[in-house]
Amino acid sequence: MSSFTRRAGCAVLCVLSCVAALRAVPASLHESYSGQAAYNYTAQVAGFGERFPGSPGYLKTQELIKQVLKKNGAVIEGDDFTAKTPKGELAVHNIIGKFNVTPDPKQPIVILAGHYDTLFQPGFIGANDGASSTAILLAFADALAQHKTKMQIWLVWTDLEEGINGFEGDDGLVGSRHLAKKLQAAGLVPRIKGFFLLDMIGDKDLSVAREKGSTRALQAIIAQAATQLGYSQYFFQYTTGIIDDHQSFLDVGVPSVDVVDAEFGRMGQGFDGMGEFHHANTDTMDKVSKQSLEIVGKTILLTVELMDK
Numbered sequence: 001m002s003s004f005t006r007r008a009g010c011a012v013l014c015v016l017s018c019v020a021a022l023r024a025v026p027a028s029l030h031e032s033y034s035g036q037a038a039y040n041y042t043a044q045v046a047g048f049g050e051r052f053p054g055s056p057g058y059l060k061t062q063e064l065i066k067q068v069l070k071k072n073g074a075v076i077e078g079d080d081f082t083a084k085t086p087k088g089e090l091a092v093h094n095i096i097g098k099f100n101v102t103p104d105p106k107q108p109i110v111i112l113a114g115h116y117d118t119l120f121q122p123g124f125i126g127a128n129d130g131a132s133s134t135a136i137l138l139a140f141a142d143a144l145a146q147h148k149t150k151m152q153i154w155l156v157w158t159d160l161e162e163g164i165n166g167f168e169g170d171d172g173l174v175g176s177r178h179l180a181k182k183l184q185a186a187g188l189v190p191r192i193k194g195f196f197l198l199d200m201i202g203d204k205d206l207s208v209a210r211e212k213g214s215t216r217a218l219q220a221i222i223a224q225a226a227t228q229l230g231y232s233q234y235f236f237q238y239t240t241g242i243i244d245d246h247q248s249f250l251d252v253g254v255p256s257v258d259v260v261d262a263e264f265g266r267m268g269q270g271f272d273g274m275g276e277f278h279h280a281n282t283d284t285m286d287k288v289s290k291q292s293l294e295i296v297g298k299t300i301l302l303t304v305e306l307m308d309k
């Protein structure tokens with residue numbers, strides 16, 4: 001090989017490594033996110049089987065969350081307590097992963113949350129209701145490690161969202177209620193610019209509700225992000241009221257929004273109010289799509305970017 005070809009070879013190598021370096025650092029937070037990664041995590045979590053508190057699948061999910069947070073350099077915190085429930089005393093574990101924490105005591109905070117528990121129902125694996133929300137946050141952790149924000153971003157996996165006998169009184173929303181009150185007591189409410197709850201967002205036939213009780217200003221930013229990405233047809237085409245973890249944060253004065261697809265399968269007479277697959281053992285991976293996870297994930301992360309300016 002002559003010295004000329006060696007130099008040429010070296011130049012080619014440099015170009016290739018520069019292209020690789022460019023690819024390794026996406027231009028923005030939402031571009032760092034992968035719907036495919038979220039889908040893979042959904043399959044992994046659903047594969048753990050039933051995930052109600054104390055079950056083997058529940059413990060495997062906790063391990064996976066902590067492992068992904070650790071890999072991505074998050075500050076990991078737990079919110080652990082015992083709750084009195086219709087099933088007696090239950091140990092409850094919310095998991096929090098914090099990104100971009102600075103020493104500034106006034107640094108704004110945005111929370112992206114979803115529940116990781118499933119219904120206490122034999123044979124229920126909740127691919128959409130439980131696994132998709134757990135998984136999208138895991139894929140957010142991967143994205144947040146690649147792209148920094150000025151605001152502090154918390155990923156919160158809530159526990160015992162599902163009611164045991166329904167959502168009467170204190171049944172259901174147990175983890176989120178405890179965490180919201182704890183943050184209120186710590187004086188953090190004024191710093192939290194938004195609580196975004198993701199629930200049942202893996203539905204193949206995606207249509208995110210305009211949830212009635214949610215903060216309109218946050219829905220407006222989500223709509224702006226969706227329009228910018230060409231996804232507006234998937235958001236806010238119908239209005240409904242949903243009892244979900246966002247209520248716990250609304251109750252303590254945090255602007256909060258439920259990003260929820262409230263029509264899962266066929267609707268109407270003879271079906272559950274949230275669709276035929278809601279809280280049914282037919283909530284399985286064949287009802288979930290990579291594309292839906294891509295649409296919701298990119299839209300929510302662009303929403304965060306719009307708030308970060």
Ligand SMILES: [Zn+2]
Nearest residue numbers: 119129162279
């Ligand atoms: Zn549910």
